[in-house]
Amino acid sequence: QQPVQSPQAVILREGEDAVINCSSSKALYSVHWYRQKHGEAPVFLMILLKGGEQKGHEKISASFNEKKQQSSLYLTASQLSYSGTYFCGTASGSARQLTFGSGTQLTVLP
């Protein structure tokens, strides 16, 4: 079953923060985050495994709440280059198959 992402779209000014949420009705083994710019392929950002860990990548970090089967992606002090569509992909068990959410379109304005 497809995870639910929210919000569907968000518009920010440079330097502002954003949070993108991903929730699933199934017990999750891992959550993957990808960013896709217009006309390009999705690019991997990070993976979170069950255990509630938090990861960071420069000003982009994410958390995974195993009890709630939710993950959140945090973008701080957003830059113009952060614009794109963010997808979460979830895997149940140790299966390699990812089921992607419908995406969150992030637009950062100068």
Add this chain to the structure above:
Amino acid sequence: DTAVSQTPKYLVTQMGNDKSIKCEQNLGHDTMYWYKQDSKKFLKIMFSYNNKELIINETVPNRFSPKSPDKAHLNLHINSLELGDSAVYFCASSNTGVGPNEQFFGPGTRLTVL
């Protein structure tokens, strides 16, 4: 240097035709995937091959047939193309080592069926 490559990048064809999309990865990964991304940007898994063996086959019309001649290649053949097949098709690869691993996507093939 390209990690995951696909050909062609664009494919425009008439309804009823048969076409193929090729994918190659030079990352040494053992698992490859085909995804379909429709006009609403929804990314849906179609197939997955691990060491040339089919491991995921989602509900896809049997007009779609993947073929993996070796670990580095996964091709997609589509028979009797329909209007609804128009989409961007992405190939991806990953390694099935310990724990889940990130997937690397190819640049995509935009298929337009007229």
